[in-house]
Structure formats: C-alpha cells, structure tokens
Amino acid sequence: MMNQSKHRFTFEMTESPYSLYKEIRSIHPVYKGSFLKYPGWYVTGYQEALTILKDNRFQTRIPLPETTKKYEALKKIQSRMMLFKNPPDHGRLRMLVSHKFTPARIEKCRPYIEKIAIDLWNDLKNKKKIDVISDFAYPFASLVIARIIGIPDEDKDIFRGWALNLIQSLDFTRSRRSIVDGNNTTLEMLSFFKDLINKRSQSPQDDLISELLHQEDKKLTEEELLATSVLLVIAGHETTVNLISNSLYCLLENPKEYHKLIENPSLIESAIEECLRYESPTQMIARIASEDVELNNVQIRKGDHVYVLIGAANRDPNQFSNADTFDITRIPNPHLAFGSGIHFCLGSALARVEAQIAIQTLLQSEVNIHLETKEVEWRNLVGFRAMKEMYVHLYDQSTNH
Numbered sequence: 375m376m377n378q379s380k381h382r383f384t385f386e387m388t389e390s391p392y393s394l395y396k397e398i399r400s401i402h403p404v405y406k407g408s409f410l411k412y413p414g415w416y417v418t419g420y421q422e423a424l425t426i427l428k429d430n431r432f433q434t435r436i437p438l439p440e441t442t443k444k445y446e447a448l449k450k451i452q453s454r455m456m457l458f459k460n461p462p463d464h465g466r467l468r469m470l471v472s473h474k475f476t477p478a479r480i481e482k483c484r485p486y487i488e489k490i491a492i493d494l495w496n497d498l499k500n501k502k503k504i505d506v507i508s509d510f511a512y513p514f515a516s517l518v519i520a521r522i523i524g525i526p527d528e529d530k531d532i533f534r535g536w537a538l539n540l541i542q543s544l545d546f547t548r549s550r551r552s553i554v555d556g557n558n559t560t561l562e563m564l565s566f567f568k569d570l571i572n573k574r575s576q577s578p579q580d581d582l583i584s585e586l587l588h589q590e591d592k593k594l595t596e597e598e599l600l601a602t603s604v605l606l607v608i609a610g611h612e613t614t615v616n617l618i619s620n621s622l623y624c625l626l627e628n629p630k631e632y633h634k635l636i637e638n639p640s641l642i643e644s645a646i647e648e649c650l651r652y653e654s655p656t657q658m659i660a661r662i663a664s665e666d667v668e669l670n671n672v673q674i675r676k677g678d679h680v681y682v683l684i685g686a687a688n689r690d691p692n693q694f695s696n697a698d699t700f701d702i703t704r705i706p707n708p709h710l711a712f713g714s715g716i717h718f719c720l721g722s723a724l725a726r727v728e729a730q731i732a733i734q735t736l737l738q739s740e741v742n743i744h745l746e747t748k749e750v751e752w753r754n755l756v757g758f759r760a761m762k763e764m765y766v767h768l769y770d771q772s773t774n775h
C-alpha cells in the first residue's frame with residue numbers, strides 16, 4: 375500500500391517527481407489515489423494519457439471550489455476562457471483566435487522576437503552573475519506576449535506579479551489566500567484590459583486586441599475578449615519562462631548534449647523538443663469523466679476526477695526508449711508537453727520559437743554559462759515544473775573570467 379498523504383505528494387512533486395511517477399506507474403498506469411483534495415485517477419502511462427486527452431468524455435472544468443463572494447471575479451473570468459470550455463462553446467472561441475497563432479503567423483514575428491532576446495542579452499552578458507529567470511526569461515516572455523497582444527512595453531512589468539498570482543491560484547497546491555489574491559489580480563487585469571480595449575476600438579494598432587475587435591463576423595463578445603486576453607497573458611508567460619529556464623538547466627546539467635548543440639546549432643529544434651519532454655513546464659492536466667469509461671482494465675465512473683500527469687507520460691519507458699536520458703537528437707519525440715486533443719496548446723508554435731531563440735541567443739554568444747549550484751530549488755507547485763530562481767555565472771570565453 376502506497377503512502378498517499380497530500381504532504382508526501384506535494385513534497386515529492388516538488389523534489390523528485392520522476393521517481394514518484396515511476397512508483398505510481400509500476401502499480402498501475404491509471405492508478406486510483408487520494409493524494410490531492412479530490413480523490414481520483416492518476417494517469418502516468420503515455421498511451422492512457424493520450425487516449426484521455428483525445429476523448430471528449432473527459433471534460434475540462436474550472437479548477438475552483440464552489441463559489442463564494444470572495445472569488446467571484448476569478449470564477450467568472452475562468453468560466454469564459456476556452457481552456458475551461460467544452461464542446462461546442464470551446465470550438466467557437468478557439469476558432470476566433472487560432473489563426474493568429476499558426477506557425478506561419480508566428481514565423482513573421484521571428485525578427486522582433488530575436489531583437490528582444492539580443493537587446494536583453496547585450497545588457498546582461500557583461501555581468502558576472504545573473505538570475506536567468508528574473509533577469510532574462512521573464513522580461514523576454516513579457517515583452518514578446520505584450521507586443522503580440524498589444525500591451526504597451528512600459529506596462530509589461532506589472533504582468534509579472536499578475537501572472538505569478540494567477541498561476542498560484544490555478545495550481546493544486548493553492549491556498550484559499552492565493553485564490554483571494556488571484557481574484558484581486560483578476561479585478562486589476564479586467565480594469566487594465568477594459569481600458570486597453572477602449573483605446574484600441576477607437577484607434578486600432580497592429581496587434582491581436584485590435585484585430586479581434588475589428589473582425590468582420592462572428593466576433594468575440596467584450597467579456598470573451600477580456601477572458602481571452604487574461605488567458606493569453608497567463609498562458610504565454612509562466613510556462614514559457616519555465617520552458618526557457620528548464621531548457622537551459624537541462625543543457626547545463628548535461629554537458630555532452632550542451633556541447634553537441636554548440637557544435638551543431640541546427641539541432642536547436644530537436645533540442646527544445648527534448649527539453650519539453652524531459653522537464654515539461656506543465657506537469658499535470660485535470661479532467662472530469664462525463665460518463666462511465668473503461669480504460670486499461672479500470673472502470674472510471676461518471677464524475678470521477680482524472681489527473682493526467684504529462685510529465686510522467688513523457689518519461690514512460692513503454693513509449694520512449696531510455697526515457698530518463700536527456701538526448702537532444704531524439705527523433706521522433708511525440709511528447710505531450712503541450713497536451714493533446716481539442717485543448718492542444720494554442721501557443722505552441724510561439725512558445726517553441728521563443729525557446730529556440732532564447733537558447734540560441736544565450737549559447738551562441740562569447741560568454742560561457744555555469745550553473746551556480748546544482749541544488750536548484752523548485753517551486754511548490756504540482757501542476758507546473760518551475761524553479762524558484764536560476765543563478766548562473768558568466769565567463770568571457772577569451773579570458774575565462
């Protein structure tokens with residue numbers, strides 16, 4: 375019998391999730407447990423995770439307890455986000471936005487994403503020591519998503535606090551306090567975006583909000599536009615910051631792979647895919663069964679909670695050979711880091727390009743990067759894989775200091 379205390383789960387999910395995943399998978403890839411507040415099925419097998427994500431009988435839902443006056447704004451805005459919508463509403467909302475995030479559209483943004491990365495790095499590379507997360511990844515991801523949505527550059531810093539607050543209120547470890555904070559953040563964001571939408575409806579610019587406001591037909595309502603803007607800020611921020619920092623961490627921790635990439639920069643695409651698989655920024659996606667479903671000899675009942683551990687599926691040895699080995703030449707690499715099915719990450723093309731550019735910028739400069747400590751601390755989250763900070767020392771390659 376496995377020790378299923380919530381404390382053990384949240385502790386191990388922070389410290390060493392992969393050994394915990396292995397232990398759960400060895401009992402059953404679809405394991406009934408009660409680690410979290412709501413007992414449910416913990417899915418660690420790749421095929422099972424894929425099946426669930428593609429099957430609309432497993433529905434998404436707002437990750438909030440029953441409503442109280444204390445977090446009504448948060449609940450209302452979440453209920454209008456595509457992430458928490460099921461068919462048919464989901465498809466309509468997603469269709470109105472999805473053409474802005476296709477790989478071809480994102481390729482057009484490449485020059486300014488590169489410029490943002492280079493400008494930031496030029497200001498940092500002569501320093502002796504930096505925190506990759508707060509000094510580079512955050513301002514980078516903020517500037518990129520702000521530029522795409524249409525938020526003026528000078529306002530981007532306030533987004534860091536907002537994004538941090540909201541991600542905490544979404545995670546399974548959240549406290550009532552963080553939900554209330556999330557509610558206050560939502561109110562601030564709503565007032566910010568209402569103002570911005572007003573400005574853009576009067577004088578449109580070359581940005582997403584203006585485009586969505588002036589779409590010919592099947593427009594989003596103002597409420598939906600507000601919810602979509604807030605969703606894009608949260609989704610486009612935290613996970614991308616974590617993708618960049620986790621990727622650099624994987625490479626610095628695996629010097630052979632790091633040197634392979636330096637010697638052969640064309641490996642950047644497969645390298646980022648491997649970082650996505652190996653240290654997936656999103657570790658868990660929750661669903662609820664809308665009817666009884668049998669899966670791999672277990673009977674999931676209508677109303678049961680299902681926790682798809684994509685970080686575990688991405689290390690399933692039945693799908694990936696040498697699953698615990700970080701190999702930047704791994705092809706094919708059908709990881710589930712961006713989910714699957716109708717909610718497959720809308721921002722995946724953008725996140726990929728951002729991570730490729732960020733890592734290329736850091737690695738192709740005349741600076742050597744060394745982790746300050748191997749004992750990095752991970753944030754106390756179970757749905758996301760995120761370091762608290764990531765200090766590195768920078769050395770000039772020519773003088774080595």
Ligand code: HEM
Binds near residue numbers: 722
């Ligand atoms: C610029 C960056 C990003 C943007 C704008 C973005 C946006 C979105 C949006 C709008 C959705 C909801 C799609 C829907 O419900 O149909 C979504 C889903 C998702 N995103 Fe992203 N995302 C970004 C980066 C990332 C990154 C870096 C990761 C992690 C590797 C990630 C992982 C996911 C996952 C796993 C889902 C599916 C959630 C579910 O099925 O419940 N996203 N993303």
